[in-house]
Amino acid sequence: xxxxxxxxxxxxxxxxxxxxxxxxxxxxxxxxxxxxxxxxxxxxxxxxxxxxxxxxxxxxxxxxxxxxxxxxxxxxxxxxxxxxxxx
Numbered sequence: 001x002x003x004x005x006x007x008x009x010x011x012x013x014x015x016x017x018x019x020x021x022x023x024x025x026x027x028x029x030x031x032x033x034x035x036x037x038x039x040x041x042x043x044x045x046x047x048x049x050x051x052x053x054x055x056x057x058x059x060x061x062x063x064x065x066x067x068x069x070x071x072x073x074x075x076x077x078x079x080x081x082x083x084x085x086x087x
Contacts, residue, residue: 006044006046007044007046007047007048008042008043008044008046008047008048009047009048009049009050010038010041010042010047010048010049010050010051011035011049011050011051011054012034012035012038012049012051012054012057012060012063013032013033013034013035013051013053013054013056013057014031014032014033015031015032015033015053034057034058034059035057035059036057036058036059036062036063038063038066038067039063039066039067039070042067042070042072042077043072044072044077045072045073045075045076045077045078046077046078046080047077047078047079047080048079048080048081048082049079049080049081049082050082051081054081067079
């Protein structure tokens with residue numbers, strides 16, 4: 001199929017530590033939540049993180065180590081990060 005999605009979207013945390021005026025709800029209204037089991041959620045050989053604050057995750061060092069060795073269906077996983085930043 002021509003328009004078939006070939007990637008999985010994941011988040012490593014929710015909430016935002018920035019007080020950006022462009023955030024509709026404002027970060028003060030959002031509770032930060034950190035996911036430490038990100039690698040266990042990988043279900044594709046191509047993962048895209050839609051997560052502006054992924055590196056702020058309290059468990060980031062452990063997560064990055066796990067992701068670097070994680071395989072899906074015996075193949076390496078390609079990771080990328082997409083975020084929207086307004087300067």
